[in-house]
Amino acid sequence: xxxxxxxxxxxxxxxxxxxxxxxxxxxxxxxxxxxxxxxxxxxxxxxxxxxxxxxxxxxxxxxxxxxxxxxxxxxxxxxxxxxxxxxxxxxxxxxxxxxxxxxxxxxxxxxxxxxxxxxxxxxxxxxxxxxxxxxxxxxxxxxxxxxxxxxxxxxxxxxxxxxxxxxxxxxxxxxxxxxxxxxxxxxxxxxxxxxxxxxxxxxxxxxxxxxxxxxxxxxxxxxxxxxxxxxxxxxxxxxxxxxxxxxxxxxxxxxxxxxxxxxxxxxxxxxxxxxxxxxxxxxxxxxxxxxxxxxxxxxxxxxxxxxxxxxxxxxxxxxxxxxxxxxxx
Ligand code: ACO
Numbered sequence: 001x002x003x004x005x006x007x008x009x010x011x012x013x014x015x016x017x018x019x020x021x022x023x024x025x026x027x028x029x030x031x032x033x034x035x036x037x038x039x040x041x042x043x044x045x046x047x048x049x050x051x052x053x054x055x056x057x058x059x060x061x062x063x064x065x066x067x068x069x070x071x072x073x074x075x076x077x078x079x080x081x082x083x084x085x086x087x088x089x090x091x092x093x094x095x096x097x098x099x100x101x102x103x104x105x106x107x108x109x110x111x112x113x114x115x116x117x118x119x120x121x122x123x124x125x126x127x128x129x130x131x132x133x134x135x136x137x138x139x140x141x142x143x144x145x146x147x148x149x150x151x152x153x154x155x156x157x158x159x160x161x162x163x164x165x166x167x168x169x170x171x172x173x174x175x176x177x178x179x180x181x182x183x184x185x186x187x188x189x190x191x192x193x194x195x196x197x198x199x200x201x202x203x204x205x206x207x208x209x210x211x212x213x214x215x216x217x218x219x220x221x222x223x224x225x226x227x228x229x230x231x232x233x234x235x236x237x238x239x240x241x242x243x244x245x246x247x248x249x250x251x252x253x254x255x256x257x258x259x260x261x262x263x264x265x266x267x268x269x270x271x272x273x274x275x276x277x278x279x280x281x282x283x284x285x286x287x288x289x290x291x292x293x294x295x296x297x298x299x300x301x302x303x304x305x306x307x308x309x310x311x312x313x314x315x316x317x318x319x320x321x322x323x324x325x326x327x328x329x
Contacts, residue, residue, distance in 0.1 A: 005172015006126045006133075007310040010069065010164035012062025013277035014055055015264065016048035022154070029150045036154045041240020045157025045265025047142035052081045053094035055160035056138035059273075060099055064134070066314060067164035074164075075130040077105035078122050080114030080137040080269035082298065083144050087193065095136065111189075112236045112297025113179075114269035115161070116305050119293075120177045126167040136162040137269035146196040155239070156197075157265030161273025168310075175290075176223025177305040178215045182207075185300035204300075205242060211302040212236075212246040216294040219304035227252055229290050230306075232279060236295025237261035237271035246294070268297065280314070287311030 021044045022033035036042055048055065056079060064074075077099075079092035090107035110117040115137035122133040138160035145152045189204055191197040212235060220226060227250050235243045237260050247257050258275035267274060272293050279285050287309060294304040 003170060004127050004167050005170055005174060006123045006165040007168050007173050007312065008163045009166045009312050010063040010065070010067025011162065011273070011277050011280060012059045012066065013159070013161045013274045014058035014062070015159045015274070016046050016050050016055060018046050018048045019044050020047050025154060029148055029153065031150045031154060039241065040155060041259065041261050042154065042265050043262050046159060047147070048140060048158040050140065050158070051085045051091070052083050052138040052140050052160070053085055053091040053098065055140065055158060056091070056095050056136040056162065057098045059138065059160035059162040060095065060134055060136055063162040063164050064099070067166065069132060069164055071100040072102055074101050074132050074134045075103050076122070076125060076133045077101055077103060078108055078118040078133060078135045079105065080108045080110065080118045080135070081139055082109055082111045082114065082268055083139045083141055091138070101134070110297065110301045110303065111299055112238065112266070112268045112271060113295050113299070113301040113303035114297070115272045116293050116295055116303035117179055117301070119165070119305060120174070120179060120303070122165050123172070123174045126165060131167050133165045134162065135165060136160060137273045139268045139270050141266070141268055144191050144197050149196070151201060152197050152199055155266045157267050159264055159267040159270045159274055161270050161277050163273060163276070173307045173310050175225065175306045175308055176219045176221070177303070178218040178222065179303050180211070180215060181299045181301045183299065188300065189298040205239070207300055208238065208242050208296045209245045209249065211296045211300065212294045213249045215302045215304040216250060216292055219294070219306050220292070223306040225290060225306060230292050231289035232256055232285050232291045234258045234272055234275045234279065234291060234293045236297065237264060237275055238266045271295070285309050
């Protein structure tokens, strides 16, 4: 193991056309805009004909362009999804070809925790000698739900987020993390081949809050930080009430917590990168800020990561070298 970390030098989000509002849903199922907003914080989501590979390609193009990378500059693609086009091959193969990448690529399936799992895995591979890794979280959840089932259809949406991670000397941005799964909870949220998604929403809710809080605390402990050091929290965007319950147990205000669920719905592996992109582009995260990502998903998986933001801006220059000097060694 070398003393190499990673810095995010490019990011991009893609939300397809096909906005479905709560009012649209109320026309086809027994629900109301008021019920959905009160119980979930969601007003609209996207349902698209584009598969996760096509959505991911659009997000990745923006991230690659920003990082100043050509296809040959990328050493690996990690593609987080739980709605892949095929059982085999992985959606990552489609994306690799579409983007003209010449590197290896694999899918990572950890449901809504998939992006954070991928980010952590990618840091490990940078540490082992890779130079640039493209990490994408992308979902077409509208394909794996019953669009008339008010239990699930109100929640899930489509979209993609991508980042380019570049190696730097020293610690880099990732200061601490926690990855976990409780496989005894598979039956509370699952999708069989060629079937729609089944969910025990109440049980997911109960376990999600517990898992997010304990995982966030473990990641903080490993980063040798406390919530007093954190500047911005990016929880998995499943339900505003879940985020509120989790951050209140961390003594953290919603004002400094991402809430893209309102317009995106739950986009599973795409939810955290889409929220990260939104906060970065809104200028909410500045050089040196500590960012806590925490999420949970089917499995039941959970994943948290604490990052110290290196200071890359969309308008700024390319490459990790300029920012590495600012980071702890
Ligand atoms: N519209 C109107 N009424 C509804 C709806 C709806 N869409 N859905 C349920 N109801 C009714 C119920 O029938 C029930 O009626 P009753 O009191 O007459 O029996 C009442 O509203 C309350 O239903 P609950 O199920 O108790 O509602 P709850 O507050 O638990 O909210 C929800 C349901 C939104 C699904 C919530 O449990 C939740 O968000 N759970 C977490 C789900 C989640 O995050 N899943 C994603 C996990 S991440 C991943 O890996 C993909």
